Amino acid sequence: MIRLAGLKTLALILGLVPGTVMASDILTISGNEASESYSFEDLAALPQEKVLTDNFYVDEVTEFSGPLLRDLLDPFGVTRDDTLKMTAVNDFSVEIPVDDILDYDVILALRRNGETMSIRGKGPIWVIYPMDDHPELVAPQYNDRLIWQLTGIKIE
Amino acid sequence: MTKGRRKIRQGMAGAVLLSVAVAVAGLMMLSQSISEMRLSDRDKPLWIANQMQFEMLRFDAAAQDYALGRETYEGLTQRLNILWSRLSTFEEGYVADVLESRGIDLSVIRDIRNWLETLDETVFAQDVPPATAESRREMAAILRDQMSSFKTDLQKLSLSVVKSETQEQTQFKDALLTLSNRVTLLGVVAMAALGLFGLFLWIDGARSRKLAEKMEVLANHAGASLRAKDSFVTVVSHELRTPLTSIYGSIELIKAAKNSDLSPTNEKLISIAHRNCERLITLVNDILDIDKLDANLVILDNKCFNLSQTVQDAVRDNENYATGLQVGLSLRVIDTELYVEGDEVRIAQVLSNLISNASKFSPAGSTVEVIAYQNGPRARVEVRDEGQGIPEEEHERIFERFHQGSQVTSTTYKGTGLGLSIAKAIVEQHNGRIDLKSTPGKGTTFFFELPIKDESKDTSHRPASCDVRDVA
Secondary structure (H helix, E strand, O other), X not given: OHHHHHHHHHXXXXXXXXXXXXXXXXEEEEEOOEEEEEEHHXXXXXXXXXXXXXXXXXXXXXXXXXXXXXXXXXXXXXOOOOEEEEEEOOOOEEEEEHHHHHHOOOEEXXXXXXXXXXXXXXXXOEEEOOOOOOHHHXXXXXXXOOOEOEEEEEEO | OHHHHHHHHHHHHHHHHHHHHHHHHHHHHHHHHHHHHHHHHHOOHHHHHHHHHHHHHHHHHHHHHHHXXXXXXXXXXXXXXXXXXXXXXXXXXXXXHHHHHOOOOOHHHHHHHHHHHHHHHOOOOOOOOOOOHHHHHXXXXXXXXXXXXXXXXXXXXXXXXXXXXXXXXXXXXXXXXXXXXXXXXXXXXXHHHHHHHHHHHHHHHHHHHHHHHHHHHHHHHHHHHHHHHHHHHHHHHHHHHHHHHHHHHHHHHHHHOOOOOOOHHHHHHHHHHHXXXXXXXXXXXXXXXXHHHHOOOOOOOOEEEEHHHHHHHHHHHHHXXXXXXXXXXXXXXXXXXXXXXXXXXXXXXXXXXXXHHHHHOOOOOOEEEEEEEEEOOEEEEEEEOOOOOOOHHHOOHHHOOOOOOXXXXXXXXXXXXXXXXXXXXXXXXXXXXXXXXXXXXOEEEEEEXXXXXXXXXXXXXXXXXXXXXXXX
């Protein structure tokens, strides 16, 4: 926590908190001949889902909140046959089957324990699976899908 | 034997269960270990360490590009932030735990953090891009120079992670091998125990089958021998006693013929035949008696009678027999009225048995004393002889069928060996008891007791059914 607080102070000093860059778009969704970009406000304006879970990259059960991925993708008409190519800020990418977001409450977490996340803190968007609610999700292949610093989703 | 076998069986069943349980536990551990290995395979700490190295290189490249004007200030700070985020993967979550548990030296990560914090406070403190190209190049040069000092340590970190991973895998493989060996061994033990158990059950089953067969044979035999005995008894009664009776009658007639012209030798032979015929008839009667008593077929002709009177009659009846053996009989009736209920003929048979027995085993010239008296609620009759006595160890067996006293040396007096056994059966049918006391060398006292019908001795209360006879 002290570490996190320190990070936040630094981020504030450096003006790197999402608040100062809110005006810009942070996520682009494309596919099915459509493309849409979202700012932090756009995403925060959607209904927010809370997920309480532990995972491979945190030390204890943590509260994450953000829009449900399936709500966000609903206008794009995704089907179970589709695959989502999730890309991070440093061009790292993973593929997620649409089944995941339809079967589970997968969220694009915007907040961790109520606080927004900087790039330094794996933000501003971190894909979170409700692993504690579904023991079957506690598996290596799902760990890989917890992509942070998410910038793009491509429906394929 | 059976208990021991049951214990062995229980032990074997226990062994089988135990080895199966241990094998299952072992397999569960195995699957746990394998799933852990899968986990560490996918999210290797090595991958995280390499990503750190990679991110440092990308920051270095970004600094170089920034110096050359090919990268923006925002692009540079973006890489700085991503580098920051990489640090956190060493500091929290599963990989942090794994690295700590393996005792990996993470000082380089701490050094990088310190360096990044310093950068935040110095180079990037204003968060304003340098104004000139010159100062931009200067800044990039400082960054790249400072960064290069971590290169070796980061490589070392990757190397030690690789090493620890190899070690971990070797250990895991060893553990896996040991475990699988143990499971195999346990399996073999379990199979062996199961096999033994099965064999044991089979042997047991075979044995009990054999036993059942034996029992059936025995039961058949028992049935057969029962039938054989029945037919034997029939043979004895009809085929033996009938001719015996006629032989006996003929001999009696010959003996009775006073004016026979038998020579003294023939007369002696007739006497022997007469005596042996008597013995045979006694034996046959005894056998028939004991058989009936055994089968509870004797119907007692129960009446109330004065035992003292019966004793008196019995002594008189046996006097001739005793005299023949040169033994005197003395009678002592202490209580003249000893009313009991029962079959007087049978009780007389008992008395006759005891008196003749006592006479037989008494030395010539001695006296057999018969005493009748009331002993509490019971009427007691004692028959005392002055014979050589019966050893203590024979007391119990003396009432057994065909038992002959070990002291009997003279075949002359040999009885059928059934008399006492018949006496005991009769007395017990009358709810009485029969026993003996003996002092070796001095004599034996046989006695029996029967419940007194009227304890009061008051004749007015005597049961009406009692046939009152005066004691002469």
